[in-house]
Amino acid sequence: MTCPTRRERALALANAIAYLDQRLKRRGAEIRKFQPKASGAVLLESYDCGKNCLGCAHYRWGLWIAHPGRWPGGRTAFLCHRVRYPLRHLPRPGRRRTSPAAADEEAPGRVILLQVLISETQSLIRTRTSLVRALDRLRRANAAAKAALQVNTPGTAPHRPVGATADARPPIDPQARRLAAALDAVRTLERIDQRLLAIASDLRKTPAARRGRLQLRQTAAARWVWVTLDYTHGSRLRVPHPVEITDPGRRVHGDEHARALVRKARRLLDARRRLITTFANASRLSSRIVGRY
Numbered sequence: 001m002t003c004p005t006r007r008e009r010a011l012a013l014a015n016a017i018a019y020l021d022q023r024l025k026r027r028g029a030e031i032r033k034f035q036p037k038a039s040g041a042v043l044l045e046s047y048d049c050g051k052n053c054l055g056c057a058h059y060r061w062g063l064w065i066a067h068p069g070r071w072p073g074g075r076t077a078f079l080c081h082r083v084r085y086p087l088r089h090l091p092r093p094g095r096r097r098t099s100p101a102a103a104d105e106e107a108p109g110r111v112i113l114l115q116v117l118i119s120e121t122q123s124l125i126r127t128r129t130s131l132v133r134a135l136d137r138l139r140r141a142n143a144a145a146k147a148a149l150q151v152n153t154p155g156t157a158p159h160r161p162v163g164a165t166a167d168a169r170p171p172i173d174p175q176a177r178r179l180a181a182a183l184d185a186v187r188t189l190e191r192i193d194q195r196l197l198a199i200a201s202d203l204r205k206t207p208a209a210r211r212g213r214l215q216l217r218q219t220a221a222a223r224w225v226w227v228t229l230d231y232t233h234g235s236r237l238r239v240p241h242p243v244e245i246t247d248p249g250r251r252v253h254g255d256e257h258a259r260a261l262v263r264k265a266r267r268l269l270d271a272r273r274r275l276i277t278t279f280a281n282a283s284r285l286s287s288r289i290v291g292r293y
């Protein structure tokens with residue numbers, strides 16, 4: 001079963017982070033523009049951790065301090081010190097003037113503008129962090145769901161769907177890597193649904209399931225349910241009326257094959273539920289972010 005909406009949501013998730021990165025790049029340039037390159041400047045820095053992670057690039061704040069005479073020939077060295085709270089390093093009224101922003105006549109206006117820019121940027125970084133975390137949770141839920149798929153297909157070689165080379169050779173570009181992680185979850189959901197369809201059809205063929213009138217069905221809303229067919233309700237024509245149940249194992253008592261099928265299906269349904277919940281939370285977050293900024 002293909003699901004274009006899920007695909008679109010996966011794209012939105014990866015794109016939302018790329019979108020925030022663009023904004024952060026612009027913010028960083030603006031913050032730089034409003035401060036002369038001199039001792040006391042507070043700037044936004046970005047760096048790649050080199051750990052092949054979903055969160056690259058990472059952001060941090062640097063305070064540039066002049067160290068006179070540090071370099072050969074008595075020249076001044078500018079060193080960047082990492083700071084956690086950039087707003088604390090801006091000049092404040094009544095304070096000793098150490099920042100270049102305070103050195104000229106426009107200083108008060110500049111400082112206020114910098115405060116606005118920096119606190120806005122901090123909020124963007126926080127939002128981005130929560131989005132990367134959501135994507136990371138999705139990736140872990142996806143790994144667990146894939147493991148459930150492997151358990152459920154004994155005898156078959158761990159098969160790789162066509163075009164799924166993401167695991168073998170991770171894309172270098174962080175944006176491509178995030179996109180691959182999101183789309184991989186969509187693929188896993190499709191594979192789980194295919195596997196459940198096959199189990200549902202196998203189960204119908206077992207005598208025990210027929211006797212217990214047990215079926216695994218997918219509803220119009222793409223939800224999987226266990227049902228028994230009830231002939232007592234419904235019309236005179238004895239049209240079976242499906243009744244949803246939660247204890248499918250009891251309906252196939254005594255039939256090892258049918259019971260094994262039910263167990264496999266339940267494991268897959270659990271993995272599917274967890275993956276969908278994580279995916280829905282992550283994409284809700286991403287649409288909220290794109291809506292806000």
Ligand SMILES: [Zn+2]
Binds near residue numbers: 051052053054055058
């Ligand atoms: Zn990184």
